[in-house]
Amino acid sequence: MKKKDITQMAFRDLYPLYIQKVERKGHSQSEVNQIIYWLTGYNDQLLSEQIETGATLANFFQNAPHINENTVLIKGSIFGIHVENIQDPLVQEIRYLDKLIDELAHNKTMEQILRSEIS
Numbered sequence: 001m002k003k004k005d006i007t008q009m010a011f012r013d014l015y016p017l018y019i020q021k022v023e024r025k026g027h028s029q030s031e032v033n034q035i036i037y038w039l040t041g042y043n044d045q046l047l048s049e050q051i052e053t054g055a056t057l058a059n060f061f062q063n064a065p066h067i068n069e070n071t072v073l074i075k076g077s078i079f080g081i082h083v084e085n086i087q088d089p090l091v092q093e094i095r096y097l098d099k100l101i102d103e104l105a106h107n108k109t110m111e112q113i114l115r116s117e118i119s
Contacts, residue, residue: 007058007090012051018101025105035100038114039093041065061093071096073115078102 019029022052041064042050050060061067071093075084077097086092103113110116 006078006094008056009070010054011057011060012054014057015051018097022104025107031104031110032101034110035104035113039064039068039071039097039100041067057094058090059075061090067093070115074099 015032018032022028024034033044033047036047040061046065050063055063070086074096076082076099080098081095083092083095083099086095100113104110
């Protein structure tokens with residue numbers, strides 16, 4: 001059986017998994033949304049539209065109002081791969097989101113997650 005290309009996964013299938021992951025650690029959907037908004041420039045309405053239309057991860061990131069310029073500050077590994085070394089820009093953006101959600105689940109502060117403490 002062929003492995004499914006992550007870029008073709010529906011964002012609406014992944015979104016509840018992000019929420020479940022952080023809720024198990026005492027965090028909330030609003031914190032997940034805050035991370036998504038910071039990373040992609042989406043707002044409540046635009047995020048809802050992406051979920052309702054069943055946008056793939058490729059479409060979700062390609063339609064993002066703007067990818068935050070501070071993504072270059074996101075370092076570390078997710079699924080054993082260093083996000084800063086991923087060559088495919090789309091896959092890198094997907095893994096940035098995974099990494100930020102993982103940081104929230106590991107109780108990093110929102111200031112650390114959103115790279116606000118960097119001067």
